[in-house]
Amino acid sequence: MEKFEKLTGIAAPMPLVNIDTDMIIPKVFLKTIKRSGLGVNLFDEMRYDREGNEIADFVLNKPQYREAEILVAGDNFGCGSSREHAPWALKDFGIKAVISTSFADIFFNNCFKNGILPIVLPAEQVEVLMKDAEKGANARMTVDLENQEITTSDGQVFAFEVDAFKKHCLLNGLDDIGLTLEKGAAIDSFEAQAAQARPWI
Amino acid sequence: MSPKTLYDKIWDAHVVQQDDDGTCLLYIDRHLVHEVTSPQAFEGLRMSGRKVRAPEKTIAVPDHNVPTTADRLQGGMNEESRIQVEALDRNAREFGIHYYPVSDVRQGIVHIVGPEQGWTLPGMTVVCGDSHTATHGAFGALAHGIGTSEVEHVLATQTLIQKKSKNMKVEITGQLRPGVTAKDITLAVIGATGTAGGTGYVIEYCGEAIRSLSMEGRMTVCNMAIEGGARAGLIAPDETTFEYVKGRPHAPKGAQWEAALTWWKTLYTDEGAHFDKVVTLKGEDIQPVVTWGTSPEDVLPISATVPAPEDFTGGKVDAARRSLEYMGLTPGMKLTDIEIDTVFIGSCTNGRIEDLRAAAAILKGKKIKDGMRAMVVPGSGLVRAQAEEEGLADIFKEAGFEWRLAGCSMCLAMNPDQLAEGERCASTSNRNFEGRQGYKGRTHLVSPAMAAAAALTGRLTDVRELI
Numbered sequence: 001m002e003k004f005e006k007l008t009g010i011a012a013p014m015p016l017v018n019i020d021t022d023m024i025i026p027k028v029f030l031k032t033i034k035r036s037g038l039g040v041n042l043f044d045e046m047r048y049d050r051e052g053n054e055i056a057d058f059v060l061n062k063p064q065y066r067e068a069e070i071l072v073a074g075d076n077f078g079c080g081s082s083r084e085h086a087p088w089a090l091k092d093f094g095i096k097a098v099i100s101t102s103f104a105d106i107f108f109n110n111c112f113k114n115g116i117l118p119i120v121l122p123a124e125q126v127e128v129l130m131k132d133a134e135k136g137a138n139a140r141m142t143v144d145l146e147n148q149e150i151t152t153s154d155g156q157v158f159a160f161e162v163d164a165f166k167k168h169c170l171l172n173g174l175d176d177i178g179l180t181l182e183k184g185a186a187i188d189s190f191e192a193q194a195a196q197a198r199p200w201i
Numbered sequence: 202m203s204p205k206t207l208y209d210k211i212w213d214a215h216v217v218q219q220d221d222d223g224t225c226l227l228y229i230d231r232h233l234v235h236e237v238t239s240p241q242a243f244e245g246l247r248m249s250g251r252k253v254r255a256p257e258k259t260i261a262v263p264d265h266n267v268p269t270t271a272d273r274l275q276g277g278m279n280e281e282s283r284i285q286v287e288a289l290d291r292n293a294r295e296f297g298i299h300y301y302p303v304s305d306v307r308q309g310i311v312h313i314v315g316p317e318q319g320w321t322l323p324g325m326t327v328v329c330g331d332s333h334t335a336t337h338g339a340f341g342a343l344a345h346g347i348g349t350s351e352v353e354h355v356l357a358t359q360t361l362i363q364k365k366s367k368n369m370k371v372e373i374t375g376q377l378r379p380g381v382t383a384k385d386i387t388l389a390v391i392g393a394t395g396t397a398g399g400t401g402y403v404i405e406y407c408g409e410a411i412r413s414l415s416m417e418g419r420m421t422v423c424n425m426a427i428e429g430g431a432r433a434g435l436i437a438p439d440e441t442t443f444e445y446v447k448g449r450p451h452a453p454k455g456a457q458w459e460a461a462l463t464w465w466k467t468l469y470t471d472e473g474a475h476f477d478k479v480v481t482l483k484g485e486d487i488q489p490v491v492t493w494g495t496s497p498e499d500v501l502p503i504s505a506t507v508p509a510p511e512d513f514t515g516g517k518v519d520a521a522r523r524s525l526e527y528m529g530l531t532p533g534m535k536l537t538d539i540e541i542d543t544v545f546i547g548s549c550t551n552g553r554i555e556d557l558r559a560a561a562a563i564l565k566g567k568k569i570k571d572g573m574r575a576m577v578v579p580g581s582g583l584v585r586a587q588a589e590e591e592g593l594a595d596i597f598k599e600a601g602f603e604w605r606l607a608g609c610s611m612c613l614a615m616n617p618d619q620l621a622e623g624e625r626c627a628s629t630s631n632r633n634f635e636g637r638q639g640y641k642g643r644t645h646l647v648s649p650a651m652a653a654a655a656a657l658t659g660r661l662t663d664v665r666e667l668i
């Protein structure tokens with residue numbers, strides 16, 4: 001997995017609440033058996049009309065946000081299905097961090113597995129970042145994972161929380177299957193003990 | 202020992218290892234797999250030369266993509282769907298996991314097949330690359346959805362890296378009134394808590410109204426825990442649960458059954474255990490409900506009127522405005538004046554035998570409104586067979602419903618069953634998101650009885666007027 005250390009980039013504002021995984025990547029695009037190539041269909045129904053033409057006033061179609069790497073979004077981002085196609089599509093488009101007041105649980109986890117950093121901040125701070133993002137391409141925001149800080153284009157700094165293990169994996173680009181396989185002995189002994197306690201499983 | 206919740210007990214029984222910061226390696230007893238969220242996980246195993254650690258605990262069934270028409274075995278499937286279903290066929294064979302192919306009468310929606318075959322048992326940890334895995338919580342199993350990377354992690358290690366959620370209690374006291382069902386309970390709870398109300402929690406549903414539900418009803422309630430944001434929903438197992446499980450193909454037998462039962466009977470929340478959040482609703486207060494918007498929290502009793510954006514605060518004002526425009530509704534109109542053109546009865550929320558019985562009871566001897574497109578999609582081949590035996594299929598067909606084969610169908614528009622632009626559906630599924638049932642399709646979530654009532658009248662209808 002790609003490492004995430006420090007990112008300075010354009011942030012796109014999406015103040016809508018409850019942006020669900022069907023909005024992020026409509027299910028007609030889930031019939032792939034690969035992980036890549038979903039970026040062109042990110043936010044498809046908001047981004048294109050039925051004929052496939054871009055809808056000019058959708059944020060990621062605006063010239064200043066086409067290269068966005070950060071999303072600042074309304075409450076409860078990523079609710080809905082467990083499908084990892086949502087973070088795959090974000091990642092494929094180039095989004096590396098999403099900031100909101102809250103995320104749906106499964107989506108939040110899925111982000112970390114794909115090198116995307118989801119950041120939860122209080123409503124007042126998200127509002128400040130939203131305003132900053134609205135300034136367009138010149139307003140580059142910095143997300144520093146090591147120091148757990150976001151810096152706005154005009155130098156305001158907000159600290160954020162992140163789970164220590166997830167941070168470690170993200171900073172080092174670690175695949176957690178490999179890490180867990182190293183604990184094989186512990187899994188073996190758990191299985192042996194569970195087979196005694198609950199033999200019917 | 203300090204008193205524990207049901208969630209605490211199941212969690213504690215499955216911790217393989219715990220780090221200082223609370224991160225746990227949790228053992229997974231059952232892993233359910235379907236065709237949409239698994240191909241990349243199997244591919245990942247292949248690329249890294251890993252194998253499935255416990256194939257005997259892994260069960261696969263195709264459901265999301267498969268057409269539900271009779272011609273589906275004769276090439277009625279489109280190219281991309283076929284590729285995913287074939288990939289599942291191949292992966293199941295290659296990695297040696299249990300598999301129910303499309304041609305098997307036991308095939309159906311993964312969350313219906315698991316319990317039906319006795320794979321889901323009380324006290325287990327159950328995962329699936331699908332958010333509605335919460336359904337299995339009805340058995341007092343800790344069950345939740347995972348993403349594809351986690352599917353790969355479980356395939357390779359039979360564990361998940363998890364932090365414990367907080368405990369939330371949702372109590373439904375007293376009894377439901379006639380015409381009110383498990384679906385109304387679960388929607389009413391989301392209406393009360395919001396779609397993020399359960400975020401960070403595992404919900405235990407309890408109270409007299411929950412105890413009185415059948416296993417089918419309990420599955421409906423837990424199914425939508427995720428729509429309230431919770432990681433999982435749980436209901437403590439009791440005689441109703443044991444009765445349902447007993448004799449199923451993969452349920453324990455003989456001495457094993459007795460041993461299992463002894464443990465299962467300890468699976469309840471101890472007196473005085475701590476809940477971080479408590480929500481209580483009175484069963485008598487719950488009415489048949491419908492959704493008016495594009496989030497499952499947009500719930501109102503059928504007797505209400507469409508709200509205005511100004512009725513809300515914060516970000517919800519804009520969201521409501523967008524929803525109303527999408528849904529083509531005007532504030533102030535009566536919900537019962539909303540005309541519908543499509544009815545869908547099915548999904549892992551309401552595709553079980555009891556759901557079909559409830560709908561058939563309303564439809565018996567009647568005809569659906571002229572021009573209405575109505576379909577029933579049983580949740581599994583076995584539900585379908587049982588409904589045929591009970592004569593329910595005939596009631597549906599005589600009323601004018603299409604009688605389909607098992608699958609996810611119009612719950613999610615990934616197969617040929619979809620809404621066309623602007624079509625409006627009374628649906629027994631669980632999500633009313635924009636485009637969920639088809640591009641620009643409009644969804645009103647309801648119970649099976651309410652869906653049947655709407656099919657008869659051609660508008661959203663209070664089923665209590667028909668019983």
Ligand code: SF4
Pocket residue numbers: 264265310311312331333548549550608609612613630631
């Ligand atoms: S019926 Fe609907 S919600 Fe259930 S598993 Fe299938 S697509 Fe998901």
